Amino acid sequence: MQEGQITKALSGFYYITDGTDKEVYQTRGRGVFRLDGVTPLVGDYVGFKSGNLEEGTLLEIKPRKNELVRPPIANVDTGVIIASVIDPVFSTQLLDRFLVMLEYRNIAPIIYISKLDIADEETAQEIEKYKGIYEEIGYPFITIDVDKVDDLKAEIVHTFEDYFEDKLVVFIGQSGAGKSTLLNYLNPAFDLKTGETSKSLGRGRHTTRHVELLPLLGGLFADTPGFSALKFEDIEVEELSSCFPEMWARKDDCRFRGCLHQNEPNCAIKKAVDEEKIAEFRYKNYLQILKELQERKPKY
């Protein structure tokens, strides 16, 4: 049996990229998948057999590390969060929500700040302050001022290549944050339209489009328009603090097991906030999301 990864799904065919020779094999799913209710997804690591490049059979799907629904992709390794300083304005609330979404799905986050070139000095300093805080938590926090580097493309490629090698990468961020702009720097061959909001293109365009992974800096890139919808339906209240690494690291010091770090006495997280070991804004953002989860209507 050969092994590879599904990099495209279209009209009942699964296109599998072989890890060793990088050939693309056109395959069809084995009938048994339909009986099992298993739908192969782009990103799946699979076993297959093929006599030639056009007629292969997909035989088995390896266990998934994670799975996104819209668009349907499996095994996402890395999520680049693109956040602009202004237009739209930078917000830690929004950034932390994106971080929770990625952490919950076991996707490694990278934060990239755009539009520093049009930020005033005060705003730029504020971003520097956040950079220190997020880096201490363990998140890469990339700030490239496009006005201050000579060879912008080289600088951006150099910064990202170590993160992308052999990884399946998605981009997320608000409309207008600069996702397409960053991608164009990373690979101008994609030739994406910038400055045009996805909304103006109409939703239907995205839903009918097929899912395909594209090679990018030694890894694979998935264009994921639907991923920005910020819903936390599947996260349990007790799971939320696992999405805040600096809280998770201290949870064993709380008096109660399963402490939500909300109103409980002898809470190590509240103490760490008081001692400024955990940033207060992060804790507040945590409480805000927690409240939303607690107030959400039960599912029947």
Ligand SMILES: Nc1nc2c(ncn2[C@@H]2O[C@H](COP(=O)(O)OP(=O)(O)OP(=O)(O)O)[C@@H](O)[C@H]2O)c(=O)[nH]1
């Ligand atoms: N000055 C400046 N402008 C930028 C930067 N990054 C993006 N822009 C501009 O911001 C606008 C929006 O950028 P896009 O890359 O289209 O944003 P997007 O995230 O792809 O937006 P959607 O496709 O709507 O989700 C465009 O006019 C870009 O030229 C930057 O670093 N500096």
Ligand SMILES: [Mg+2]
């Ligand atoms: Mg775009």
Ligand SMILES: [Zn+2]
């Ligand atoms: Zn606690």
